[in-house]
Amino acid sequence: MAQASVAARTAETVAARLGRRYAAERRFRLLGLASILISAGFLVLLLGTVVAKGWTGFFQTQIAMEVSFDADVIDPDGNRDPAILDAADYPALVRNALAARLVPDGDRSARRDLSALVSTMGAEQLRRMVAQDPGLIGAKANVWLLASDKLDMVNKGQATDTLNERQLGWLAELNKAGLIRKAFNAQFFTGGDSRAPEQAGIWGAVVGSFFSLLVTLAVSFPLGVATAVYLEEFAPKNRWTDLIEVNINNLAAVPSVVFGLLGLAVFLNVFHLPRSSPVAGGLVLALICLPTIIIAGRAALKAVPPSIRQAAAGLGASPLQIVAHHVLPLAMPGMLTGTILGMARALGETAPLLMIGMVAFIVDIPKSPLDPSAVLPVQIYLWAGSSERAFVEKTSAAIMVLLLFLVVMNMAAIWLRNKFERRW
Incomplete structure (x- = not known):
């Protein structure tokens, strides 16, 4: 009887130790699984934040304008000198095109707000067009101009305070007329760095x-x-x-x-x-x-x-x-x-x-x-x-x-x- 009781107590002790060992193993596995899930959660949060903020950078806003390539602005002498064509006041053409569409009454205070709508790259776009085809001088053409970073942020829904009320009204008018679009931002992949965000590339x-x-x-x-x-x-x-x-x-x-x-x-x-x-x-x-x-x-x-x-x-x-x-x-x-x-x-x-x-x-x-x-x-x-x-x-x-x-x-x-x- 004594030997049987000793054997029983030994079996109970071994069983209790095995139970504690198995419980510790289960806790260790749960801790490992919890660690993996927490790490994966932080990784998903990080990647999700980066993607949510960055995917819009692969697109850019453009504005359709009917640009008049005024000969008096581009080539007043009419001799088609490449140096004169290159140095012409193309920003004036951009302002005139915007004013003709948005400020037909010639309000000067309103015209000053137009500069916040189009990127400085818009004038460069017109310069390149004239350099490739001087026959545009004196004609009109519909051109998609690169929008400024301020208008781009508002159009993408990432900001509302970069434009004033008048400019927001113009943006709504352009959207209603179908003159605003989002295009693939090729400049981001083909250009170098720039002080202007809409022109910066990698x-x-x-x-x-x-x-x-x-x-x-x-x-x-x-x-x-x-x-x-x-x-x-x-x-x-x-x-x-x-x-x-x-x-x-x-x-x-x-x-x-x-x-x-x-x-x-x-x-x-x-x-x-x-x-x-x-x-x-x-x-x-x-x-x-x-x-x-x-x-x-x-x-x-x-x-x-x-x-x-x-x-x-x-x-x-x-x-x-x-x-x-x-x-x-x-x-x-x-x-x-x-x-x-x-x-x-x-x-x-x-x-x-x-x-x-x-x-x-x-x-x-x-x-x-x-x-x-x-x-x-x-x-x-x-x-x-x-x-x-x-x-x-x-x-x-x-x-x-x-x-x-x-x-x-x-x-x-x-x-x-x-x-x-x-x-x-």
Whole structure:
């Protein structure tokens, strides 16, 4: 009886412990699931906020006007001199077209309010039309003119206080007459930066990012792969190599602004590289990517089984031939994955580029890595600090483009890993 009671108590104790263990496991699973749901919720909130504010940036408001290409304004001498045609008062043509439609009585105070309806790009549109077809001089034509950022915000429903009551009445009149439309904002993808929000584009920043990443890839990939191969395959195991490994791992965690200070001190002040240029930015980003590429490269080399090396050595291959002909090709997919992830991090960096002057307002599209330029994250930073309300949607739209690039680069890394990775 005593033995039976002891066994019963032992069974009860074990059952109670198992019950507590299972309960703890269920709580742990619920906590993990709750953490995932909370993280996903914040991610959806972030992306939803960005998309809600930025999708309208891919469209722009245009106004249809019947423009009279008055010869007295464009070419008073009638000799069709290109220099005179280029310097003509095209803003007057825009004002006259708006006044003829909205202020036929010639009210001067009302005419002053007309300037807030059409972008300064409208005059540039007319100048280009005349330059392409001088036969327009003296004729009339219906033209879709780019609206100002103030009218654009009101027409998109994102603001109501950027126009006064008279201007809001004109907008309602134009909408009623079917003279207002929303068109795809090609200028956003093909133009450079601008002080006027409706004319600002990301193409200059995209080209600057491309040149910067090109320099980063050209510098960091060969150096990173060579360093990983040497440390993993050839370097002797001693305190010096251990010290190098520790420093490489530490560099991967160093704040990026420190690399920007290094680039400012070395690349600009010592080597005198052009300030705000993609070549300087690319070199700084290469320093940031190197630890990631080296660590990923060493991990890829370690994943190659020793039997590959032993088989090659048994056939008489030299250590260099073993690495170059057998180990490195098998480890290259992992190295490429690490490189793409490092480049994706470099694409989103802002702080180190601010330190080397890539925060300047640059309108021109860079033609080479030596030309001054901005990059996409810095462009977003500049627009986010602008006082014009229309830059809010530009900022969010540019963030959407940047996120798209990052998603594509990470998907490319996953595709390379799944397609070429070998499981031993």
